[in-house]
Amino acid sequence: MTSGGDAPGMNAAIRSVVRACAYYRTECVGIYRGYQGMIEGDFVTMTARSVNNIIHKGGTILKSARSKDFRTKEGRQKAYENLKEQEIDGLVVIGGDGSFTGGVVFNQEYDFPVVGIPGTIDNDIYGTSHTLGYDTALNTAMEAIDKIRDTASSHNRLFIVEVMGRDAGFIALNAGVGAGAEEILIPEENLGLDRMLESLKKSKRSGKSSSIVVVAEGDKSGKNVFELADYVEENLPEYEVRVSVLGHMQRGGSPSCFDRVLASRLGVKAVELLIDGRSNLMVGLQNNQVVATDLEKAIKGIQEINMELLRVSDIMTT
Amino acid sequence: MTSGGDAPGMNAAIRSVVRACAYYRTECVGIYRGYQGMIEGDFVTMTARSVNNIIHKGGTILKSARSKDFRTKEGRQKAYENLKEQEIDGLVVIGGDGSFTGGVVFNQEYDFPVVGIPGTIDNDIYGTSHTLGYDTALNTAMEAIDKIRDTASSHNRLFIVEVMGRDAGFIALNAGVGAGAEEILIPEENLGLDRMLESLKKSKRSGKSSSIVVVAEGDKSGKNVFELADYVEENLPEYEVRVSVLGHMQRGGSPSCFDRVLASRLGVKAVELLIDGRSNLMVGLQNNQVVATDLEKAIKGIQEINMELLRVSDIMTT
Amino acid sequence: MTSGGDAPGMNAAIRSVVRACAYYRTECVGIYRGYQGMIEGDFVTMTARSVNNIIHKGGTILKSARSKDFRTKEGRQKAYENLKEQEIDGLVVIGGDGSFTGGVVFNQEYDFPVVGIPGTIDNDIYGTSHTLGYDTALNTAMEAIDKIRDTASSHNRLFIVEVMGRDAGFIALNAGVGAGAEEILIPEENLGLDRMLESLKKSKRSGKSSSIVVVAEGDKSGKNVFELADYVEENLPEYEVRVSVLGHMQRGGSPSCFDRVLASRLGVKAVELLIDGRSNLMVGLQNNQVVATDLEKAIKGIQEINMELLRVSDIMTT
Amino acid sequence: MTSGGDAPGMNAAIRSVVRACAYYRTECVGIYRGYQGMIEGDFVTMTARSVNNIIHKGGTILKSARSKDFRTKEGRQKAYENLKEQEIDGLVVIGGDGSFTGGVVFNQEYDFPVVGIPGTIDNDIYGTSHTLGYDTALNTAMEAIDKIRDTASSHNRLFIVEVMGRDAGFIALNAGVGAGAEEILIPEENLGLDRMLESLKKSKRSGKSSSIVVVAEGDKSGKNVFELADYVEENLPEYEVRVSVLGHMQRGGSPSCFDRVLASRLGVKAVELLIDGRSNLMVGLQNNQVVATDLEKAIKGIQEINMELLRVSDIMTT
Structure with missing residues (x-):
């Protein structure tokens, strides 16, 4: 699912998750409109071909939304039941801090495996040097x-x-x-x-x-x-x-090469972590390597701005 | 000179006027900041090489400004003296309605040859199907x-x-x-x-x-x-x-191919009209041909919007 | 159908034809891969919603192909039977000279109404100042x-x-x-x-x-x-x-504004001509107006290059 | 100087070096056409204003060339004399492996301080995760x-x-x-x-x-x-x-935001190293930090391709 504000590269990440599932012979279901769609049972089966020709598209084909219902216990209960009915065993959330917080709560309540992919243009997520959409x-x-x-x-x-x-x-x-x-x-x-x-x-x-x-x-x-x-x-x-x-x-706009490549890398890693039985993690980029960070740390941590660049900026306008 | 709001393609038009002058072995002087620069004597001699590598640039290297002083008789008098001192015999004004009005008044008072090139993104000038910058x-x-x-x-x-x-x-x-x-x-x-x-x-x-x-x-x-x-x-x-x-x-932005080609065509025509001793004209595009329109007509006339396209727009959103 | 080499704006033209049909409450069927798909019966019913979000896409969702079979009498016979079976009463061909020639032959043999929309990046079609895809x-x-x-x-x-x-x-x-x-x-x-x-x-x-x-x-x-x-x-x-x-x-590439607007205008006109019972025409742009040209004239005529622009080109490189 | 194949971001690096010199009140001289211009004495004094409006331009305003003469002892001797005559005390070379090799030889022979900035679209330089121009x-x-x-x-x-x-x-x-x-x-x-x-x-x-x-x-x-x-x-x-x-x-083309920011950061660092009396270094990016690498190591080392990405590529085309 994609959740929260949309960002260029979300479609490339969806494609990567779906293709990685196909590669590992794992069934993949898309959830429309984030947690709200999860509650409303708005699911779609996805195969390698359903994500043809989307890597270059802005926005998200799974749509996104903010969900008030998911903040209630009833909402999450309904969401859990829907996932079980669909025989879904793990969740990849593409979004930002707010979306990850929902994932952590959900995991605590239902012990449901969750892995996050940081997708937001703001780059304000701890644990990854770049979020999806930021470069674009x-x-x-x-x-x-x-x-x-x-x-x-x-x-x-x-x-x-x-x-x-x-x-x-x-x-x-x-x-x-x-x-x-x-x-x-x-x-x-x-x-x-x-x-x-x-x-x-x-x-x-x-x-x-x-x-x-x-x-x-x-x-x-x-x-x-x-x-x-x-x-x-x-x-x-x-x-x-x-x-x-x-x-x-x-x-909006077509994602840059950086964002498309990053999305492809993070999507594969997210699927591999779930298949390996891991959970409560966010995949991200550090020192150009794909790494996993504890999801709670990612939420609580603060991505620091580069002070050296502030100084460079001053020098450039001498 | 360029005058009024800037538009992509103005530099391509400057380049064309300068190169056409070089072709016809006519000296060419650029005037900075429109009528205000004319009053302040802000001139620069231009050769074929001064306009190298500007065809693709947005904005205008001659800068633009609105001039209150040119609305006064004293201002125009000073402008005329500066032109005479520089031995300038004809004026190409790249701009919109307001700039052309200044040109008409100046021509009436001093019998000074003026040709206009329509440069504005709004396409609201009579006598040309396209103004410079509109397509971009x-x-x-x-x-x-x-x-x-x-x-x-x-x-x-x-x-x-x-x-x-x-x-x-x-x-x-x-x-x-x-x-x-x-x-x-x-x-x-x-x-x-x-x-x-x-x-x-x-x-x-x-x-x-x-x-x-x-x-x-x-x-x-x-x-x-x-x-x-x-x-x-x-x-x-x-x-x-x-x-x-x-x-x-x-x-802003680099002009489209359409605007660069249009600018090149209009610039040549403007110079040729002045060399032929013509004045009070605006060069423009009609039926893909470069034509001259009486400058006063261009100012007073109203470019009608395409009603067929309005209808097409309705049909498209059925 | 789209036929021959593809060009940016073909999708915008498909969208326009489909939407115009919807507006005039006329059923619309898309034919895949040009004349070849017509022979093979590769059809798809299209509604206003099937053309959502395609106006900005390069290529053609109906695909294109060159068809050897359509050059044979048997091929055209099969194509005609397929059209009749689908209860199709008129044909819009988006393509170039070769595609129009096919349409003329087909019309002569079966008296089947055909209207052409000029789609090719080369701009080498008589009867329209601009072909679809050329500006892009x-x-x-x-x-x-x-x-x-x-x-x-x-x-x-x-x-x-x-x-x-x-x-x-x-x-x-x-x-x-x-x-x-x-x-x-x-x-x-x-x-x-x-x-x-x-x-x-x-x-x-x-x-x-x-x-x-x-x-x-x-x-x-x-x-x-x-x-x-x-x-x-x-x-x-x-x-x-x-x-x-x-x-x-x-x-390739996303069509320019000019091409998208042109495609929208030509698509509407093509449908209106067919509904009015007209045939053997190509819709095109002349003097910024949408006009119809006899299809055979469009094929035989030669779009002349602008000699004035050749001269401008020489002057620019003085 | 810029040397070897040009790359987007070279102008942004020139701007940064010049502005950093101005900031540190150090005079700055540009050398045209790389080592060849150094031999021919093709120099230009540069101030903060000479690099206005170049950050977004492709190519290099200082031009680039390959120099056979610099491979000869006589050529390098002449180059050294020219630098001394201009009272130049340190050299920033923007280029690739070949250009750095020239710098190392020159430093060995004349003990002349040299710092390299990696500028090539190929990203084939050891010691930096990204070379200038690669992202673009x-x-x-x-x-x-x-x-x-x-x-x-x-x-x-x-x-x-x-x-x-x-x-x-x-x-x-x-x-x-x-x-x-x-x-x-x-x-x-x-x-x-x-x-x-x-x-x-x-x-x-x-x-x-x-x-x-x-x-x-x-x-x-x-x-x-x-x-x-x-x-x-x-x-x-x-x-x-x-x-x-x-x-x-x-x-060619206007550099991406990544390349412009990288160029700004590397240019400042190169100047600071020279001012600090350091030499034979290449500035580069590692783990998003600006670092200096021994110039000889940068030449000899091999930038390894990311094997994980090769694997991701395979998975994407399942």
Whole structure:
């Protein structure tokens, strides 16, 4: 099943899980709409051929949803009964923290084997250097900012661009460095707006005529992007400021090669773990190797942002 | 010069004007920042080599700006003096209606030869079937909506997507049809919101689980996209609605083949008209031929939206 | 049915035909693998929902094939019987010249209503300014050449790039102008290789360090691209020459907005013509209007290349 | 300097080196055309502003070349004199194995500080998990194969696609897995052509109608791609086979976010090492951290292909 917010590469992961099952001569059943579909018995038998021609597709053919019912004991009971009726012996959950938490609770109550595959564009999951969809989202965001820079530099304007990342600045920091942004505001580091003004002032003095400020959704400066724009215009009248909120397009699109390969690797490992009788694990990438992390650790741990890259970002905008 | 809002293909047009001048052994001077640069004497001599490797670039290397000063007699006087001092005998203005109006006034006052090249993503200029940048913007908007559809259909959501077009629905209609949108709201046709609700209700009944509504900035429904979203959620509680405003990224990006070829053709024609002693004309495309239209007609005329395509759009969402 | 070489936009045309049938409450049957599937009775009933989510896909979900059997009387007889058995009353053929010829013969023999939709990347069909897939192929070829130019200009090399177009230079000319090629060789104009050498020599003298020569498959210079490369290296030892044959990737990819909109318009018109009892027509685009051309005229006529663009191309490489 | 084959991300690395120098108040001089430009004294002073707007560009603004002269003692002597005359105290070489070897020899002879940045699309350098340009090339190759698959599956054909990689199968293996190829032939693993035929036969029997075989340039099967195609057609007459050689477009294009960020990180580190008085090192990525490897080790070591991914590839094509 896929659960929570969708991410590019989820289909590639579904394909990999299904094909690995076929390889190990294990039957495979897809569950539509995550835990909600599990409760409603929305199942589909999947064979190697059902996943032809989906590796390159964004979104998820199994659809996703958030499920209130699964938070109730009754909901989980119903889900368990459905799984048993289908003779399902193990569960692969492709999703993020919230989806994994559901899996852990379910495992505790019914001793049902669960393995998680980290799928979210935000990269905010402990135990894997990259989550599925993250690399694609970086490229999507960066390419959009590349386009915005064309018009910014034609008009000597400053653009404040909001990218996704409610709790984590991975997209903002990496897409910002990749797009050559002058300033990057992320939740993990709140240096105050004065510092940003100072830096923009300096940038103007040094002859730069246009600027891009990339802001993560979850930035802690206390102002949303529109308020930020007003604030800059008030304090730096030499700038004409525009705002762009990139929004949901960052969740879609054909996955990058990195995400497709990662999905293929993680899907195989998830199936192999279940076949080996293991449970409560998340498969992930560490040092370019596929590894398994305790699922609870993955939920509780915090993926740290790369401080060296923050410093590189400062040096790049000297 | 390039003037007004920037558009992909402006650099290809600059390159074409410069190369055509070189071909006809005519000196060519670039003017930075449109009419404002003309007033401030911000000129640069351009040779065939100064436009190497710009055909594929978004934005405009000559930059663009709106000029208040050019609306004053003093400003235009200063601009005229600068042109004379530079021994400039004719002006190619790449821009939209507003920029052409400036050119007409200038021509009336100083009898200075002016030829316009229509450059704006909105395609709202009479006398040419396509403006520079329009084809590129269509693809940019459509590809963004393609990405949004991935996430819309994974979550059974309705997305309201705002595209550019303050007075004209060309981008909304074409990108909407191209992206397979369920509804398209444009300034040229206000059928009322009841019709949209009816159509979305029908779409839901027929089993469609996700929908895209494309709205032009300048839509006349009386509600902005966020109000529209609230309105739909109130009236159709079966829908979970999200909003995405594509914004300025639609102005940037590498021009499509169509726009680069069009720019190359129009640039040559503009130079040839000036060399032939003609003035007050806009070059454009009609029936795939390069033609000249009286500049005042181009300003006053209205590019009509294609009613057949509106009908096709309805049929596609049956 | 789709027939002959595939082209981006064929799926969008299938979708349009199916949806238009639904709109006019007419049953619609898809035929797999063109005329061959017609002979083998490879049919599928199609409803508005069978064409969900295909507008953006390259290739054709109905597959395509060339059919030797349809060239025999027996083959066509069998095909006719299958159509009658399915109670099919009219045929929409999406394809090129060869496919239309089959349709004309079939119509003559069985008085069976046939309407053609021009689908081929080559744009070599009379009666329409644009064939389906042509605009997409231009962008695909041009973007590949943009990438090649990166490495050409890093190494001061000359690249000879072969693009598709066995009998027609439309792709070579337009993608070549769009990519800023120094020389373009097309079947319609054979100026001799001496002229190309002269031009490359001049280009080198004027300080250009890298060059791109775009050659159509069907070029009449008498040398293939590898022989051309040898010829240039022998005669201009100052150049280091590389060859790239873009090949079949030019046939694939997600269709451009232009192709998707065109497909939507042509599909509707094709269905409306059949419903109106008309036959032996090809729908196409002329002066941005959808028009019908006699199918035999479309086959016999020759789409002329734009001589003005050839001239523009020369001026651009001054 | 940039040296050897160009790769996307080289410009981002140049920008990073220049900006890091500016940050550390160190003068920076660019050398054109690698070692050849060093011998010919082709230098340019670079400031933070000279690298504006290059982070997204393919190729290298400093150009690249292979230098025979640098293999001679006289050539290196001249190069050394030029560096001294320019008061250059350290050298950053962006390139591959061959370029690093030149650097090591130069360092041995003149005790001149040298730091290497691995820039090549082939990823065949020991000491870094990723070379600059590799991630971009993977996406370029994969997207081209995605397009080819459109036409392959429309026509039930088999395509043999050659990708770059003379000695290493990294591109073939990863782009092949990413594009869902049925077979992947790489230099590191020669399982014989019989196995490929067997696998294709099985694939056909299981109902697959089209297939993609990805072959690295340096494949050791003893046949080039055209011979391979003949061989398959002879042995599996049920297949219609086509060949596509992706060629030099794989070297170009705007770098991916991964490559731009990697380039930014490596450039800073290279400058910091030189400023710290270190030499004979290559900066690279290991476990997502920037590390330095002894330059000679980097040259002699062999980057091993990921055997787990080979296995995943087999499972995916079950």
